[in-house]
Amino acid sequence: MATNIPYIELANGVTIPQVGLGVFRMDDQQVLDSVKWAIESGYRHIDTASFYDNEEAVGKAIKATGIDRKYLFVTSKVWNDVRGYDETITQFNKSLQKLNMDYLDLYLIHWPAAGFEENWRAMEDLYKQGKIRAIGVSNFKSHHIEQLMKSATIAPMVDQIETHPYLQENDLHKYLKEHHIVHESWSPLGGGINKVIDNPVIKEIAENHQKSPAQIVLRWHIQRGEVIIPKSTHESRIKENIDLFDYHFRLSSDEMEQIAKLDCDKRVGADPDDEEFLKKSTTFSTQND
Numbered sequence: 709m710a711t712n713i714p715y716i717e718l719a720n721g722v723t724i725p726q727v728g729l730g731v732f733r734m735d736d737q738q739v740l741d742s743v744k745w746a747i748e749s750g751y752r753h754i755d756t757a758s759f760y761d762n763e764e765a766v767g768k769a770i771k772a773t774g775i776d777r778k779y780l781f782v783t784s785k786v787w788n789d790v791r792g793y794d795e796t797i798t799q800f801n802k803s804l805q806k807l808n809m810d811y812l813d814l815y816l817i818h819w820p821a822a823g824f825e826e827n828w829r830a831m832e833d834l835y836k837q838g839k840i841r842a843i844g845v846s847n848f849k850s851h852h853i854e855q856l857m858k859s860a861t862i863a864p865m866v867d868q869i870e871t872h873p874y875l876q877e878n879d880l881h882k883y884l885k886e887h888h889i890v891h892e893s894w895s896p897l898g899g900g901i902n903k904v905i906d907n908p909v910i911k912e913i914a915e916n917h918q919k920s921p922a923q924i925v926l927r928w929h930i931q932r933g934e935v936i937i938p939k940s941t942h943e944s945r946i947k948e949n950i951d952l953f954d955y956h957f958r959l960s961s962d963e964m965e966q967i968a969k970l971d972c973d974k975r976v977g978a979d980p981d982d983e984e985f986l987k988k989s990t991t992f993s994t995q996n997d
């Protein structure tokens with residue numbers, strides 16, 4: 709299948725496919741199948757993390773598709789139990805080895821747990837050495853970015869944050885735009901937990917467009933200029949989640965406004981300011997060496 713996914717330009721000129729496949733909570737067989745279906749459906753972007761404990765499977769799945777590495781955009785993240793310059797370099801190399809790759813397209817600090825400045829210092833050097841094409845953060849609020857910028861010499865190019873119609877993050881969205889940081893949305897469908905795709909407003913818009921509720925939610929993100937990484941282990945849903953770009957499929961400003969009104973500041977994941985979560989998360993890890 710030909711790919712017609714838009715690419716978004718990052719501050720350094722590197723381009724990122726606006727839709728990617730998220731692989732959190734997939735076992736190895738699910739990764740193998742889902743990545744294959746995704747590539748066949750036109751995806752060129754995969755989002756993993758050392759925390760997901762499936763980087764090796766992602767590497768094998770990509771290899772099995774036979775696609776040339778240069779056509780893919782692969783992201784991984786450094787987890788909260790790894791802080792410090794040397795530790796970050798070591799962890800990055802482990803991720804590369806597991807993925808069976810010699811560079812990453814994007815590497816992110818997974819959460820703003822204490823000490824992230826040293827992760828960043830190491831990531832800046834890896835970036836300068838050409839081992840990562842772009843560097844960014846995840847779950848950073850604007851005050852975390854401001855704190856990072858006190859010591860950073862390179863600004864983050866991406867911030868991957870929880871975003872869906874029940875948590876629209878409008879202030880942070882605006883801040884990121886003003887600072888040329890691409891807004892990437894995790895749990896773009898509400899993580900399968902918050903039932904945003906069962907919302908009657910979403911369902912009615914879906915009926916009007918003869919699209920699924922998931923496609924309406926994803927199209928809403930696309931029209932806000934966000935990068936999205938929906939996860940699914942079902943072939944039909946993987947196809948559906950990237951089938952957002954046909955000529956006639958565009959939400960009107962009235963429909964965008966109706967969805968804007970659904971915002972209720974309801975998270976499915978942790979609040980990045982939850983110090984208890986951040987502290988606890990530095991003591992667990994799923995990395996098998």
Ligand SMILES: NC(=O)C1=CN([C@@H]2O[C@H](COP(=O)(O)OP(=O)(O)OC[C@H]3O[C@@H](n4cnc5c(N)ncnc54)[C@H](OP(=O)(O)O)[C@@H]3O)[C@@H](O)[C@H]2O)C=CC1
Pocket residue numbers: 729730731732733755756818846847868869893894895896897898899900901905920922923937938939940941942945946948949977
């Ligand atoms: N940086 C961070 O801290 C975080 C990053 N992430 C990243 O974001 C990705 C996506 O987030 P995630 O939390 O998985 O949530 P999503 O919002 O992508 O939702 C996934 C859920 O929705 C279901 N689903 C997917 N497509 C459809 C569809 N078309 N119709 C109906 N249901 C559907 C999936 O079920 P099924 O699989 O059975 O189809 C699954 O239960 C992750 O995989 C990960 O890569 C996630 C959390 C935190």
Ligand SMILES: O=C1CO[C@H](CO)[C@@H](O)[C@@H]1O
Pocket residue numbers: 732757759818977978
């Ligand atoms: O990426 C992630 C997947 O989801 C986890 C929560 O269940 C997050 O903590 C983590 O950041």
